[in-house]
Amino acid sequence: MPLNGLPDWLPAWCVDQLGDEPVSVLFKVRRMSAVFGLRLAGGCDVVVKAREDGGRVASCVTAQARLAERGCPCARPLTPAVGVGALAVHAEEYWPGGELLPGDSPDVAVRYAAVFARLMAELAVVTVAPPLPNPRWVRWDHTDSGVWPRIKELDDRGQGAVPAHVIDTADRVRKRLLAADLPCVLGHADFEAQNLRWRDGDVWVVHDWDSLAWQPEAALVGAACGAFASASPPNLAPIESSAAFLVAYQDLRGCRFTAEEQEIAWAASLWPAAHNARWEAVHGDTPVCCDAVRAQAAERLQRANA
Structure with a gap:
């Protein structure tokens, strides 16, 4: 997907925090957070998450990073939580694939x-x-x-x-x-x-x-x-x-x-x-x-x- 519809601050944020600019959008999801799957100019795929910061985001990202270091099945954060106005923003690895496990037995x-x-x-x-x-x-x-x-x-x-x-x-x-x-x-x-x-x-x-x-x-x-x-x-x-x-x-x-x-x-x-x-x-x-x-x-x- 083209870059249309991305927040104005996001391309510059990627350059500042990841050292590269986005060239295409893999996906966009907006629920409680805004989540963007991006392909950077160097070919790396990343996920950027932005949500209102009620004071809890930094701890969540830090815990996720430590779990990833221990080999848990979770995406590794690539940045800490960074303030952008009222938002807390971080980037993490893009971890695609796998299937839902349905059922409630x-x-x-x-x-x-x-x-x-x-x-x-x-x-x-x-x-x-x-x-x-x-x-x-x-x-x-x-x-x-x-x-x-x-x-x-x-x-x-x-x-x-x-x-x-x-x-x-x-x-x-x-x-x-x-x-x-x-x-x-x-x-x-x-x-x-x-x-x-x-x-x-x-x-x-x-x-x-x-x-x-x-x-x-x-x-x-x-x-x-x-x-x-x-x-x-x-x-x-x-x-x-x-x-x-x-x-x-x-x-x-x-x-x-x-x-x-x-x-x-x-x-x-x-x-x-x-x-x-x-x-x-x-x-x-x-x-x-x-x-x-x-x-x-x-x-x-x-x-x-x-």
């Missing part, structure tokens, strides 16, 4: 749990400033008024569309999570199928390291066990698959969650789904997570003692 859950256990073990030896505030879909620890963290693009829409069962679920989950007194650790908080690629049966690359969080281990594992199968649109995995994920994770890490940690994991498994259900409702989208929360909340809340 217990067998598939175990394969995802093995990857998550590996990532958590690697992150346990990485020391960075906590990447706070946490991503909004795991930000039950916010200090804003009400159940939800303040998110302007959602708050400005009609909240009357959000089903009462979603609000009640989120409220009960948040109270249970905040009642816990567990140490926080670093973990990948957007562990969804869409952010992983596989090759020949093994994980090839894990993307979206912008979404590191600082939460209790059990909560991070719980969020992952509910979200691992999500592609587009996101969904909530079946209860038996979340249970298989939790068991496999503990087996692979050589640990056993306490009764409280088990409850926290099940509580956290519902928060991203409730967040996504709210998003669906205020945007008028198909109620995928809304329906999943309605169907599964009672059982998950019981397991969470919430």
